[in-house]
Amino acid sequence: MSDDARKLVIRNIGLLLSGKIENPILDGDCVISIGGRIEAIGFEKDLDTGDADQVINANGVSLAPGLIDSHVHPVIGDYTPRQQQMHWIDSTLHGGVTTMISAGEVHMPGRPKDIVGLKCMAVAAQRWYENFRPSGVKVLAGAPVIEHGMEEQDFKELAESGVKLLGEVGLGSVKDGATAKRMVDWARKYGIQSTIHTGGPSIPGSGLIDKDVVLEAGTDVVGHINGGHSALPDDQIICLCESCRNSLEIVHNGNERAALLTLNTARELGKLDQLILGTDGPAGSGVQPLGILRMIALLSSLGNIDAETAICFATGNTARMRKLDAGLLEPGLSADFVLMDQAQHSPGNTMLESVRQGNLPGVGMTVIDGIVRSQRSRNTPPAKRLPEIE
């Protein structure tokens, strides 16, 4: 059996969460994937479930697209030198995350800051995570931090070498809006997405990036709009929400009050589709295996937003803004899923109600490219019900 034809059937699903903010809940109880891609979504009785290579009985739990962490700082493999921690990516898979996006491999000891060196490291990091997925997790990495002296040709070379992301603008020597804009425009011209370090310095060596620099740079993502960790003053966050048409990224390792201000401002402006979530880990605050679930519970409960909508911030919104082939329950996209249920003894009558009250769900299984990658989470509270491989 080649992987190209492998058929997975997940049946008896209690709730289908689409990842689409305009329609977060779908009708159906069954998802089929073939060759790692979603083939069909609907009711089991209407679908062709025969000849499956694997059948999963969801036992009534909810299925959502695998969560996406829009802001991580990986270095190499499943090890981070920042907190001397092994297997942080595997731990995060147990928090429902199936895709991570690098905002720069900035914790590499001895990280090169000369132009040849930073380009080489970006290409190498892109390759080593493309060639090795820790526990199956998709880590989109190879995100160089821009430095003074880079020219258009450098961005062209990076793009031709497979680099698709910039690390956070502001973590290198470029901290002025005019230079940042010139380089971000070159990056965009060659198809490289950009993000920026919004707010005060995070660790010794980084600097203040205020709203004027963020607006002038015009990156595709307003990285950690709620600070990483020090947030900008409220009036500047509100101004960014009003002015930016690109992604407004809220992170776990930021200021929670500023996260709620961003949510409330985006809601008033009708911009909830621009909100995306990250952890910004590993960082000085450590690593957060449950960081994305914690953000969903925080924003849903204290921000008064339906849990199914908050889940879209960490799935479909990010996928659309980042142009990923995952993050939504749609035929043709990657079969990346998280199956979860209400945590045992948590309040509320359903998983969504318990999250709305600030509780984490229990993860029962993750699937990436149509392959089961983890079963009962070792990190979340235990779920009431668990999916089973039949």
Ligand SMILES: [Zn+2]
């Ligand atoms: Zn940052």
